[in-house]
Amino acid sequence: METRDDRGDAAKDEDTAAKGEDAAAKDERAPVASWWDVLRDCFFTFDRRTLGFTRILLGFFLIGDLFRRTWAWTDMFADTGVLPNHVNLWRPQGSGNFSLVNAFSTSGELWVLWAVVLATYVCLLIGWKTKLMQVLSLVFVTSMNGRVLLIENGGYVVHNLLLLWTCFLPMGDRFSVDALLASLKRSRERTADDLNDRSTLDDPAKPDQHVTLIGPVLLIQISAIYFFNVVHKTGPAWKNGTAVHFVLYVDRMVTPIVADLRDYAPSWMILFMTRMVLAFEAAIPVCLLSPLGRAWARRLALVMMNVLHIGFGATFVLGPFAWALCVFSTLLIGREDWEIAARTMRRLHRARVVLFDPRSPGALFACRVLKRMDRFGLLAFEESTAAARALSARRPDGALVTGAEALADMIAALPLGPAVAWALRLPVVGGAVTAAMDASQRRGLGRALGLRVPERSEVAPPPAPIRVAGRRALAALRELAVIAMFVGAVNQAAVELWVIKNRWKVPHPEPIRVLSQKLRFLQGWFMFSPNPVMDDGTLVVDAVTVDGRHINPFTGEPPNFDLLNAKSFGYSQIWCDYFARIKLPGNSAYRDAMKEYMYRYPERTGRPEDAIVSGEVYWVKDWNPRWGSTQSYGEERERLFSFYNPKARARAHTGAPAQPGKAAE
Structure with a gap:
């Protein structure tokens, strides 16, 4: 015999089946995503x-x-x-x-x-x-x-x-x-109900997802940086895996800590890092441009970019290169990543009820700001005219806290708030903050700052059609500007990149050239290509002061010609590249300015006896250690030019001054 329970179970099964059929029908009717x-x-x-x-x-x-x-x-x-x-x-x-x-x-x-x-x-x-x-x-x-x-x-x-x-x-x-x-x-809130309504939090005309032509342009730009860097690495040191070894011994570029540790790096680590650099540079463009598994591909690209460039930035003085690309990488964070972050960071035990005095302009304004910063929705608002303080918080267990403790609880409920809230719980800081909150309440600081409780709650009406049309026109102009700059970037790449210009002669029209070169939006991507730097060198100045001392005015120390035993010169990127460029014959026109800079050395030190009479400028270089070795070799010295300062010579001591080039080597 069928019991009431059996009939009930059967009915439930039928209902479940019906719901499943309805869901399937809805899925069939759901629109298919277009290309x-x-x-x-x-x-x-x-x-x-x-x-x-x-x-x-x-x-x-x-x-x-x-x-x-x-x-x-x-x-x-x-x-x-x-x-x-x-x-x-x-x-x-x-x-x-x-x-x-x-x-x-x-x-x-x-x-x-x-x-x-x-x-x-x-x-x-x-x-x-x-x-x-x-x-x-x-x-x-x-x-x-x-x-x-x-x-x-x-x-x-x-x-x-x-x-x-x-x-x-x-x-x-x-x-x-x-x-x-x-x-x-x-949105001008007045009551607790207004504060608890989150529907007006963001501008409806600015949803989370922003669609623009700059999207593919940025992906192509970042991909080009890595693609052409790896394509140009055709030298034997990249092919046999020893490239990182040679780069680590460029003392003008490496940081001091790397110079101290490089001798202990095992061969397998050098080979691994070289292969990793090539693999990452080749894989990043694929991850960026692949429509398959977009979320995970972008995450992988983000990780590879940061691993690569944090390593570069910690190892070499490359200026803004590594850190700029780390910032670039954060543009790859997608909607799915924000959802994961929200689920991970949102903690229900941090939920609080904020009690505020609706008659206090300062307390109401603080609640309005908290509402907009509370992206996890952990704060609820409640009016309270009986509380001694205008702003307090109630915890999930019903406990009421005031002063700095309440403020710390509110801040801890915000995204990344715990990183700041702990400071408010320190006795000294907390006491000072509580005293400041009490003083501002007694003296009516909110009203003194011009804050007012609005007469009524209101939400601004939608913008006028003419304003909407104006925004759309500006957006269209922005997209056209993106296209123009992208055309300039593509043309600049075609005339600058070796793999293109060595095969085809691409015209470079003046208007497009101006777009790329007026503000130096260049596209030459061949770092450490085709082979890494195999030699090392620096500029050494042997200058003679009025009292006969030999000094290098760029370091403030006697000239040091010993490169073979150098362990990082400790230069910044600025001086590293200046020395490397001023030695080139094509930049000899700027050496007179360099001489004048050296003549002003006593102005920088404040010591008249540091006035420079004469000197010689050398480019000193050696060859990086061979694979399997840690000792540089083949030191060479090239004299670039000599200089004489007639003003300082006139003030020099009686007698022949010391001759340049006689400093201890």
């Missing part, structure tokens, strides 16, 4: 959260690069430096490249410029007036990189391109002051 949908999602789409995150890293990178330049700021850019403005203007190094820095000559002017550049980078970091700061950063970076081409390398070109291509992206739509201010203006 455009696939291409759009794979190549044309950025997540605005990714752009905001990249902007933050870009800001830190630019600030770090500015401080990297600081130690040689006036040495490179001032009229008292190695290449004064008038020399640069009358004997231009490039084909008419533009540099705003040419307008600043004196040390005082340049330090004012330095402060303006730093302020611009900080504004870009926090996302205030983001688009303006992106454009200004592009101008400043290309101007600094183009001012002294004697120190330009592939890293400066990547630096320029990073600023160029990101200028076309809306990097201030997430995680920025601009986004916060726009959201506060768009």
Whole structure:
């Protein structure tokens, strides 16, 4: 006999089957993704959260690069430096490249410029007036990189391109002051219900997914950097796996810690690292351009790029090259990655109920800001007029906390908040913050700052049609500009890359040349190609002071000609490349400026006895150790030129001064 339970189970089975059939029918009716949908999602789409995150890293990178330049700021850019403005203007190094820095000559002017550049980078970091700061950063970076081409390398070109291509992206739509201010203006909350409504958090006209032509352009640009770098590595040292060995012994480039450790690197590690470099450079373009397994392919490319360039950056002084490409790599973070990050970082035990006094403008404003920063939705808001303090928090167990402890709980619920919240729980810091919160409540700081409780809750209406049309027109112009710059980049690559120009003669029309070369958006990708650097060398100046001492004015020490036993010269990238370029015959026109810089050595030291009377400039080089050896060999010395300072000679002591070239070797 069929029981009631049996009949119930049968009915459930029938319901389940019916639901399954309905689901299957819905799946059959679901639209199939078109080729455009696939291409759009794979190549044309950025997540605005990714752009905001990249902007933050870009800001830190630019600030770090500015401080990297600081130690040689006036040495490179001032009229008292190695290449004064008038020399640069009358004997231009490039084909008419533009540099705003040419307008600043004196040390005082340049330090004012330095402060303006730093302020611009900080504004870009926090996302205030983001688009303006992106454009200004592009101008400043290309101007600094183009001012002294004697120190330009592939890293400066990547630096320029990073600023160029990101200028076309809306990097201030997430995680920025601009986004916060726009959201506060768009939605004016008054009550707890308003604060708990997250539907107006982001601009509906700016969804997370941003579709643009710069997507495939960026993927092609990054792919080209790696593809042509690996294609040009055709030398025997790359083929037999010994290339890294020779590069590690270039003392003008390696960092001191690498110089101390390189002798202990086993042969198998050198062979492995050489093969790894080639494999990564070959695999990255495939991962970037493959529509198959897009999410995992991009993750793999991101990991390979960072492993490669963090290694480069820690091993060599390459300027901005390694770190610029690390910033580039963050543009590969996709929607799926943000979803994983949110699930991983969201912790329910950090959920809090924020109690606020709706009569307090300061407390209400703090809640409005917290709502916009609470991307995990862990904060709920509740009005409370009975509490002693205008702002407090209730924990899941019902415990009520106030002051710095409450603020720490609220911040800990935000993305990356725990990294900051712990400081508020320190006794000294917490006590000071609690006292400051109490004082601001007593004195009505919110009202004093112009904060007001709105008369009513309101949400801004949608923008007028004319404004929407204007935005679309600007977007169309932006996409056209992307196409124009991409055409210039492709043409520049065709006339610059060895594998192309050695086979075909590609025309270089003047308008397109200007697009690429005016601000140094070059495309020559052949680092350590076709073979790595097999020799090492540096500039050594043997100068004689008025009191007969031998000194190298670039180091402040006696000239050292012993390269065979060198363990990293400890140069920055700036001086490393300057020495390597000034020795070339094609740059001999800039040696008079170098002499004047050396004559001003006592101005930099503040010691009149350091005045230089005469000297000789040498290029000293040796050959990197053979495979299986750690000892350099074949030291050579080439005298580039001599110099005599008539002003210092007139002040020299009576008697014949010491002759250059007699320093201890």
